[in-house]
Amino acid sequence: MSEKLNQLKEILGEVSDINHAASVLGWDQQVNMPRGGAEARGQHLATLGKIAHQKATSDEVGKLLADLKQEFAGSDSDDAALVRVAARDFDKATRLPSEFVAEQAVVTTASFEAWAEAKKKSDFSIFLPHLEKVMGLMHKYVSYFPPADHPYDILLDDYEPGMKTIEVKDIFNKVRPQQVKLIKAIRESKQVKADFLHKKYAEKKVWDFSEVIISKFGYDFSRGRQDKAAHPFETSFSVNDVRITNRYKAENPLETLFSGMHEAGHAMYEQGVNPLYDRTPLANGVSSAVHESQSRMWENLVGRSLPFWEYFFPELKKMFPSQLDGLSAKTFYKAVNKVEPSLIRVEADEATYNLHIMLRLELEIGMLDGSIALKDLPEIWNSKMREYVGITPPDDAHGVLQDIHWSWALFGYFPTYALGNLVSAQLWERINKDIRGLDDQIRKGQFDSLLNWLREKVHVYGRKHDPQDLIQKVTGSKIDSAPYVRYLTKKYNDIYGL
Amino acid sequence: MSEKLNQLKEILGEVSDINHAASVLGWDQQVNMPRGGAEARGQHLATLGKIAHQKATSDEVGKLLADLKQEFAGSDSDDAALVRVAARDFDKATRLPSEFVAEQAVVTTASFEAWAEAKKKSDFSIFLPHLEKVMGLMHKYVSYFPPADHPYDILLDDYEPGMKTIEVKDIFNKVRPQQVKLIKAIRESKQVKADFLHKKYAEKKVWDFSEVIISKFGYDFSRGRQDKAAHPFETSFSVNDVRITNRYKAENPLETLFSGMHEAGHAMYEQGVNPLYDRTPLANGVSSAVHESQSRMWENLVGRSLPFWEYFFPELKKMFPSQLDGLSAKTFYKAVNKVEPSLIRVEADEATYNLHIMLRLELEIGMLDGSIALKDLPEIWNSKMREYVGITPPDDAHGVLQDIHWSWALFGYFPTYALGNLVSAQLWERINKDIRGLDDQIRKGQFDSLLNWLREKVHVYGRKHDPQDLIQKVTGSKIDSAPYVRYLTKKYNDIYGL
Numbered sequence: 001m002s003e004k005l006n007q008l009k010e011i012l013g014e015v016s017d018i019n020h021a022a023s024v025l026g027w028d029q030q031v032n033m034p035r036g037g038a039e040a041r042g043q044h045l046a047t048l049g050k051i052a053h054q055k056a057t058s059d060e061v062g063k064l065l066a067d068l069k070q071e072f073a074g075s076d077s078d079d080a081a082l083v084r085v086a087a088r089d090f091d092k093a094t095r096l097p098s099e100f101v102a103e104q105a106v107v108t109t110a111s112f113e114a115w116a117e118a119k120k121k122s123d124f125s126i127f128l129p130h131l132e133k134v135m136g137l138m139h140k141y142v143s144y145f146p147p148a149d150h151p152y153d154i155l156l157d158d159y160e161p162g163m164k165t166i167e168v169k170d171i172f173n174k175v176r177p178q179q180v181k182l183i184k185a186i187r188e189s190k191q192v193k194a195d196f197l198h199k200k201y202a203e204k205k206v207w208d209f210s211e212v213i214i215s216k217f218g219y220d221f222s223r224g225r226q227d228k229a230a231h232p233f234e235t236s237f238s239v240n241d242v243r244i245t246n247r248y249k250a251e252n253p254l255e256t257l258f259s260g261m262h263e264a265g266h267a268m269y270e271q272g273v274n275p276l277y278d279r280t281p282l283a284n285g286v287s288s289a290v291h292e293s294q295s296r297m298w299e300n301l302v303g304r305s306l307p308f309w310e311y312f313f314p315e316l317k318k319m320f321p322s323q324l325d326g327l328s329a330k331t332f333y334k335a336v337n338k339v340e341p342s343l344i345r346v347e348a349d350e351a352t353y354n355l356h357i358m359l360r361l362e363l364e365i366g367m368l369d370g371s372i373a374l375k376d377l378p379e380i381w382n383s384k385m386r387e388y389v390g391i392t393p394p395d396d397a398h399g400v401l402q403d404i405h406w407s408w409a410l411f412g413y414f415p416t417y418a419l420g421n422l423v424s425a426q427l428w429e430r431i432n433k434d435i436r437g438l439d440d441q442i443r444k445g446q447f448d449s450l451l452n453w454l455r456e457k458v459h460v461y462g463r464k465h466d467p468q469d470l471i472q473k474v475t476g477s478k479i480d481s482a483p484y485v486r487y488l489t490k491k492y493n494d495i496y497g498l
Numbered sequence: 499m500s501e502k503l504n505q506l507k508e509i510l511g512e513v514s515d516i517n518h519a520a521s522v523l524g525w526d527q528q529v530n531m532p533r534g535g536a537e538a539r540g541q542h543l544a545t546l547g548k549i550a551h552q553k554a555t556s557d558e559v560g561k562l563l564a565d566l567k568q569e570f571a572g573s574d575s576d577d578a579a580l581v582r583v584a585a586r587d588f589d590k591a592t593r594l595p596s597e598f599v600a601e602q603a604v605v606t607t608a609s610f611e612a613w614a615e616a617k618k619k620s621d622f623s624i625f626l627p628h629l630e631k632v633m634g635l636m637h638k639y640v641s642y643f644p645p646a647d648h649p650y651d652i653l654l655d656d657y658e659p660g661m662k663t664i665e666v667k668d669i670f671n672k673v674r675p676q677q678v679k680l681i682k683a684i685r686e687s688k689q690v691k692a693d694f695l696h697k698k699y700a701e702k703k704v705w706d707f708s709e710v711i712i713s714k715f716g717y718d719f720s721r722g723r724q725d726k727a728a729h730p731f732e733t734s735f736s737v738n739d740v741r742i743t744n745r746y747k748a749e750n751p752l753e754t755l756f757s758g759m760h761e762a763g764h765a766m767y768e769q770g771v772n773p774l775y776d777r778t779p780l781a782n783g784v785s786s787a788v789h790e791s792q793s794r795m796w797e798n799l800v801g802r803s804l805p806f807w808e809y810f811f812p813e814l815k816k817m818f819p820s821q822l823d824g825l826s827a828k829t830f831y832k833a834v835n836k837v838e839p840s841l842i843r844v845e846a847d848e849a850t851y852n853l854h855i856m857l858r859l860e861l862e863i864g865m866l867d868g869s870i871a872l873k874d875l876p877e878i879w880n881s882k883m884r885e886y887v888g889i890t891p892p893d894d895a896h897g898v899l900q901d902i903h904w905s906w907a908l909f910g911y912f913p914t915y916a917l918g919n920l921v922s923a924q925l926w927e928r929i930n931k932d933i934r935g936l937d938d939q940i941r942k943g944q945f946d947s948l949l950n951w952l953r954e955k956v957h958v959y960g961r962k963h964d965p966q967d968l969i970q971k972v973t974g975s976k977i978d979s980a981p982y983v984r985y986l987t988k989k990y991n992d993i994y995g996l
Contacts, residue, residue, distance in 0.1 A: 017545035020538070021519050028522055036721030037739030040518070040776065044735070047515035051549060223534035237542070241535030278538065 002071060005079060008064045011055060012086060013279040018052040020237045027243060030229045053101075057094045065090055078274075078282065081464040085281045088161070095144040100137075107133050108409050115407035122397035124378050127407070131374055134409050135367060142368075152365050155412030159288040160419065162466045165365065167479075168415050171422065172358045175481040180388060182488060183351050186339045187390070189496040194335035199323045201253035209319060210246065210260035213312065217298060218451040219244075219264040220271055232259040234266035234295075239278050242270040254336075258299050265298035266291055268451065272459025287467035288413065289479070292420020293427060294454065300350055300421075301428050301487070302450070306494075307442040309333045334495050341389045343398040350421070351488060355388040357418035360403075364411050423471060425484035427458070430475045500569060503577060506562045509553060510584060511777040516550040518735045525741060528727045551599075555592045563588055576772075576780065579962040583779045586659070593642040598635075605631050606907050613905035620895035622876050625905070629872055632907050633865060640866075650863050653910030657786040658917065660964045663863065665977075666913050669920065670856045673979040678886060680986060681849050684837045685888070687994040692833035697821045699751035707817060708744065708758035711810065715796060716949040717742075717762040718769055730757040732764035732793075737776050740768040752834070756797050763796035764789055766949065770957025785965035786911065787977070790918020791925060792952065798848055798919075799926050799985070800948070804992075805940040807831045832993050839887045841896040848919070849986060853886040855916035858901075862909050921969060923982035925956070928973045 022045055029041050055061075065087045072080035111130035118126035142151045150165040157163065211226060229245035236242040244263035248256050269285050277283045285291040302308055306329070313329035324332070339349050345356040363380065366372030372380060381400040386392050393399030405413060432438055435449050442450075457474045468478045492498060520543055527539050553559075563585045570578035609628035616625035640649045648663040655661065709724060727743035734740040742761035746754050767783050775781045783789040800806055804827070811827035822830070837847050843854040861878065864870030870878060879898040884890050891897030903911060930936055933947050940948075955972045966976045990996060 013541075014545045014549075017542045018549075021523055021542045021546055024526055024542075025519055025522050028526065032723065032725075034719065034721055034723055034739055034741075036718070037735060040736030040738060043511075043777070044515045044519045044522075047512045048519055051512075051516075220534070221532065223532055225530065225532055227530075237535060238538030240538060241532055243532075279541070 002068070002079075004064050004067055004071070005083070008061065008068060008083075008086065009280060011058070011061055011064075012281060015052050015056045016279045016281075016283070018048050018055070022048040022052070023235050024237055027235050027237075027245075030231075030233070031227045031245060053093065057090065061086075061090060062094070078276070078464065082280050082282050085463050089281055092158070096141075097144075100140060100144070104137055104409060107137055108407065111409075112404070112407045115401065115404065119397050119401040122395040122401065124396045124400060127401065128374060131377075131406060134406060135374065137409055138368060138411050150365075150369075152368050152412065155364075155368070156415065157412075159413050159416050160467060161287060162468055163287075163289075163419075168361065168419070171479060171481050172354075172361065172415075172418070175354060175422070175485060176358055176388070178485045179351065179355055179488070182492060183339060183341055183355075183390065185498050186351060186492055186496050187341070189498060192334040192338050192495060193331065194338040196323060196327065197254055197335055198252065200250070201320055201323060203248045203253070205319050206248060206253055206256045207246070209316065210257050212315070213257060213303075214260055214264035216445055217261070217264055217268065217302075217447050219268055223271055224267055226260065226263075232263050234263045234270070236267070236270040236284065239271060239273050239275050239283065242267045258303060258336075261303040262295040262299040265295035268298070268454070269294040269459050272451075272455040273462040274460045277462045277464075282462040282464055284462060286461070286463045286465065286470060288416035289419035289423055290458070290467050290470065292417055293423035294458070296421050297424040297428065297454075301424055302442065302447070304333070304337050304350070305439075305442065306330065306333045307439045309336075310443050311445040337491065337495055339492065339496075341391055343385070343391060343393050344402055351492060352389055354418040354421055357414050359384045359388060360414040361418075364414065368411070419479055422479055422481050422484045425487040426471065426475050426477075426480055427454075428487065429483045500566070500577075502562050502565055502569070503581070506559065506566060506581075506584065507778060509556070509559055509562075510779060513550050513554045514777045514779075514781070516546050516553070520546040520550070521733050522735055525733050525735075525743075528729070528731070529725045529743060551591065555588065559584075559588060560592070576774070576962065580778050580780050583961050587779055590656070594639070595642075598638060598642070602635055602907060605635055606905065609907075610902070610905045613899065613902065617895050617899040620893040620899065622894045622898060625899065626872060629875075629904060632904060633872065635907055636866060636909050648863075648867075650866050650910065653862075653866070654913065655910075657911050657914050658965060659785060660966055661785075661787075661917075666859065666917070669977060669979050670852075670859065670913075670916065673852060673916075673920070673983060674856055674886070676983045677849065677853055677986070680990060681837060681839060681853075681888065683996050684849060684990055684994050685839070687996060690832040690836050690993060691829065692836045694821060694825065695752055695833055696749065697751075698748070699818055699821060701746045701751070703817055704746060704751055704754045705744070707814065708755050710813070711755060711801075712758055712762035714943055715759070715762055715766065715800075715945050717766055721769055722765055724758065724761075730761050732761045732768070734765070734768040734782070737769060737771050737773050737781065740765045756801055756834075759801040760793040760797040763793035766796070766952070767792040767957050770949075770953040771960040772958045775960045775962075780960040780962055782961060784959070784961045784963065784968060786914035787917035787921055788956070788965050788968065790915055791921035792956070794919050795922040795926065795952075799922055800940065800945070802831070802835050802848070803937075803940065804828065804831045805937045807834075808941050809943040835989065835993055837990065837994075839889050841883070841889060841891050842900055849990060850887055852916040852919055855912050857882045857886055858912040859916075862912065866909070917977055920977055920979050920982045923985040924969065924973050924975075924978055925952075926985065927981045 025041060025045055025048070029038075033041060065083065068083045069087055072083045074080075107130075111127075111134050114130040115127050118124060138155065139151075142154045145154045148154050152165040156165060156168070211221075214226070215221065223240045224242045224244065226244050226246055228247060230247065232244070232246050234242065234244045244260070244267050246256055246260050246263065266285075269291060273283055273285070285294070309329045309332050313324075313332050316332075317324045317327070337349070339351045341352050342348055345353070345360075348356055359381070362384070363372060363377065366380075367374060367377075378396050378400045382392055385399065405411075431450065431453055435441070435453060438450060441447070458470065461470060465473065472478050489498075523539060523543055523546070527536075531539060563581065566581045567585055570581045572578075605628075609625075609632050612628040613625050616622060636653065637649075640652045643652045646652050650663040651661075654663060654666070709719075712724070713719065721738045722740045722742065724742050724744055726745060728745065730742070730744050732740065732742045742758070742765050744754055744758050744761065764783075767789060771781055771783075783792070807827045807830050811822075811830050814830075815822045815825070835847070837849045839850050840846055843851070843858075846854055857879070860882070861870060861875065864878075865872065865875075876894050876898045880890050883897065903909075929948065929951055933939070933951060936948060939945070956968065959968060963971065970976050
């Protein structure tokens with residue numbers, strides 16, 4: 001093996017170690033840290049971040065990459081992919097002047113605090129001046145990159161490498177009218193019963209049941225763990241230590257089961273990456289959308305399916321006999337799929353979720369190209385909510401102020417949530433061609449051929465292939481909305497008798 | 499403030515951040531990490547250790563220190579202490595060639611594994627060749643330092659800065675005959691009843707009670723937490739995040755209370771260091787013996803005292819009425835002070851503990867100066883155990899193989915355990931002169947004037963003063979064994995009616 005490649009791997013291995021150490025600190029911060037520890041923890045993370053950045057953007061790395069790009073040009077080996085991905089990361093990391101990175105930290109810290117206050121008081125005017133500064137950052141950010149077809153392409157590329165704004169818009173334009181039509185039809189149908197989901201279900205039992213489910217799925221607890229945190233998330237410290245968090249809310253106790261499946265979906269992806277990629281830029285999932293396709297598949301296509309509950313409902317009923325007395329698996333299945341157009345994205349059902357995202361994408365593009373004045377955001381938000389979802393937010397806390405993303409300068413991320421839904425259904429159609437009788441397997445609580453398929457076709461590759469190439473390779477086409485529409489239509493026809 | 503001092507603080511602040519990050523990783527490894535995570539975690543820690551070492555030993559730091567030592571010569575300010583302590587750390591860290599550090603890692607990893615196997619099979623011959631290599635390392639280590647009065651001084655200095663072997667021997671020679679005499683007298687007395695300590699006490703309740711006790715002591719849970727781990731320990735990530743671990747053993751359930759007090763004693767020391775020292779070499783306790791004086795004080799001088807149990811026993815009895823039925827606080831107090839010469843150091847009572855340490859010190863000195871052949875260790879161990887403690891180990895697992903320390907090349911550490919006991923009693927005599935009616939306060943569950951005294955006289959200084967200077971400053975003399983002997987004699991006269 002090339003001596004230069006070894007040198008590059010050694011340096012990037014150390015960068016990976018430092019970043020993983022920072023991830024452990026971040027996990028601890030959410031899961032364990034006493035409140036007194038916050039200030040020092042911020043300092044620890046700042047120092048680790050600075051050192052990792054210095055190492056990753058050193059002239060030495062730049063020179064090694066320049067030579068190696070030539071050496072590996074035209075090859076499709078793992079090493080060639082490593083060099084290509086590392087070069088892309090290096091290019092992005094070196095474009096940002098350190099003053100910009102420092103300014104961003106200052107602006108977003110203040111902006112996050114203002115957003116939290118604004119949301120609490122439901123007063124957009126508190127957030128507005130900070131959002132203006134954040135948008136200033138985003139324009140600056142875009143200016144460090146070569147001009148793209150659309151400036152939003154540059155933001156999107158950080159989460160969905162290679163994806164273009166025009167592609168996303170095309171996809172969303174196809175799917176939106178169909179989802180809007182679907183929820184109208186559902187609203188006019190006989191509603192399903194779901195009140196029993198909001199009875200009292202003891203926390204410990206729900207938690208244990210969520211671990212029964214994800215163990216069955218194949219989430220490997222010898223290489224992971226599930227802890228309580230304010231927000232469910234997945235984080236990985238190596239292919240052999242991939243952890244998830246979850247929460248329990250008394251007003252919606254069984255949500256724990258679905259967020260457990262969702263985060264386990266992310267985690268099984270990370271646990272399935274080729275272990276040879278550990279400590280290299282090829283480790284980890286390839287993009288936000290592909291990651292989300294895995295979490296949404298386990299949560300929705302598996303976890304909200306009838307076969308799944310035909311297997312698990314009797315067990316759940318044994319655990320909660322009084323709460324579920326007299327109910328069938330089918331009734332339970334319908335309840336966990338109840339469509340209820342709602343104000344809050346994170347509580348949205350499968351039929352409406354993407355519409356929340358589309359609204360955000362349109363706003364983000366408008367904010368970036370200047371066609372939307374920031375002060376008009378609340379009004380535009382509310383009118384689009386009326387148009388797409390059919391309801392109007394009573395205040396900004398339940399409208400334009402609901403998400404943390406903009407306060408953190410996370411622009412370009414939202415669309416990947418909806419793309420993930422589309423990809424999950426696209427993969428699902430392929431899977432059901434490749435695995436005969438998958439429904440029957442699920443009905444017996446067997447998930448190994450499903451997980452093995454995902455491992456072999458998706459997980460193992462880590463970041464080796466670009467996301468759209470990977471999807472094309474596996475399903476025969478790039479991201480396509482048709483399978484998701486077919487999936488939703490079939491499911492809700494069944495449930496609501498449309 | 500001097501520009502150079504600022505530069506030094508900036509670099510050492512980063513070193514401190516990296517080391518604290520490594521401590522978080524170490525804590526997680528003991529408390530949470532799934533077993534799959536071990537290999538990557540070793541790699542993360544190796545990288546952080548390497549970077550911290552490179553930063554701490556850079557030429558830049560060396561030059562800054564050389565200039566600053568001149569600038570601050572003769573001053574007793576905090577900054578002068580910082581420069582002095584930093585220079586000492588720098589001197590030690592730069593003496594070791596990196597090949598030595600690498601060799602040590604390899605030798606001790608293998609030696610630890612061999613020791614674990616040897617202990618399991620109770621076969622010293624498995625460990626012997628590795629111990630020979632470890633001793634080779636120790637000789638090399640000593641050779642990197644200027645000649646001392648005794649080579650063991652160099653090892654001791656890493657844990658007890660400034661302390662000399664001859665001083666420790668003198669102290670131990672004074673205390674040994676008196677402790678040997680004491681345990682003989684106890685053995686010939688009427689034994690105390692303690693069988694009720696080994697009944698069944700529910701884990702959750704014992705754990706909660708341990709947190710009631712240490713909260714009362716003043717351990718600040720908003721800047722710390724207690725978790726389960728295989729071994730109790732204390733670790734700090736900043737003055738505002740100092741954590742302890744504990745365990746529960748069914749055969750000795752109430753031990754949890756005492757190890758909780760012990761570790762909280764360490765932790766309150768770290769929580770009490772001047773917050774202005776955070777991110778500098780002055781943060782943390784000053785030496786192993788002074789640290790141990792704090793843990794042993796809360797565990798023994800407070801936690802095994804009659805006034806303590808006069809306050810807490812009624813509460814404990816309320817929690818465990820059947821287990822403690824018909825018992826008085828005095829009976830319970832006697833039971834938790836029962837003297838039972840035993841084979842295992844970590845299970846030893848206050849009367850015998852130091853004897854275990856003295857044995858180890860004599861062996862370590864003999865191993866280092868060559869007067870003891872390693873192959874003869876088991877026999878020498880057993881004969882000294884007979885002489886000091888009055889019992890003979892049945893096998894090497896319960897004798898020479900019981901401690902992990904030698905396998906990890908931790909030579910020079912053991913004596914600080916016994917010195918800590920002595921210092922705890924020495925401080926205690928001073929405290930009881932300064933705080934009128936301390937026993938009465940303890941009898942009422944009031945520990946604030948005790949903790950405030952320790953904070954003000956000991957904790958706040960961190961590493962500012964050398965340990966013997968600190969002890970002299972506070973108690974009027976250097977480490978002195980007389981108070982400990984007086985303490986033990988009085989206590990056991992009372993319990994055993996000697």
